[in-house]
Amino acid sequence: MTQTIVYILIALNIVTFLVYGIDKWKAKQGRWRISEATLLMLAVIGGSIGALLGMRVWHHKTQHKKFKYGLPLTLLAQIALIALTSCRTKQTVELSAPISIEHKYVPEHSPNVFLIMYDAEIGKDPLLKAIKEYGCEIVYDYRMINGMALKKPEGKTLEETMVYFKKVKGVTNVEYDHIIRLTDPVKPKLEIQ
Numbered sequence: 001m002t003q004t005i006v007y008i009l010i011a012l013n014i015v016t017f018l019v020y021g022i023d024k025w026k027a028k029q030g031r032w033r034i035s036e037a038t039l040l041m042l043a044v045i046g047g048s049i050g051a052l053l054g055m056r057v058w059h060h061k062t063q064h065k066k067f068k069y070g071l072p073l074t075l076l077a078q079i080a081l082i083a084l085t086s087c088r089t090k091q092t093v094e095l096s097a098p099i100s101i102e103h104k105y106v107p108e109h110s111p112n113v114f115l116i117m118y119d120a121e122i123g124k125d126p127l128l129k130a131i132k133e134y135g136c137e138i139v140y141d142y143r144m145i146n147g148m149a150l151k152k153p154e155g156k157t158l159e160e161t162m163v164y165f166k167k168v169k170g171v172t173n174v175e176y177d178h179i180i181r182l183t184d185p186v187k188p189k190l191e192i193q
Helices: 002-029 036-058 070-086 125-134 158-166
Strands: 109-118 137-142 147-151 171-178
Touching (some): 002 036, 036 070, 109 158, 125 158, 158 171
Antiparallel strands (some): 109 147, 109 171
């Protein structure tokens, strides 16, 4: 389908280019002319490149404002339209064999992992000591932002673990490790001061 459209547009631009040349020839011969409306319509329906080339090569309609400014604007509008219509938001995938997917509730946050931010001046030594004493596991150390992702120990709830770490010296923030699914719609988060 797309290839056919490309061929049609190429043919239309060649025809438009030739029509501009024929009209210029008729003007020189003093013959009956092709109307400006027809010349502009050929550009609007997809022959704008051929029209611009016809203007330049045949030196035709170069002083008419409708053509001098209208054709480049028409071409820009057509390029914008192509760009907007070629963007895809959804793509369907056909599978050769059916797949069984079991849908389960996915919580808003990880049931075992939480995030901690700490003060850079105090450092992470008091936090590392508390992690060892409490029996947590470091999942990831975000060195650039002074934070860590920790996994709670077995036998402790996530909430009681988070409360414990809020009291550790140098800890500035303790929060859930939120799960963001790529299929979820974007929900703006409003913060009220």
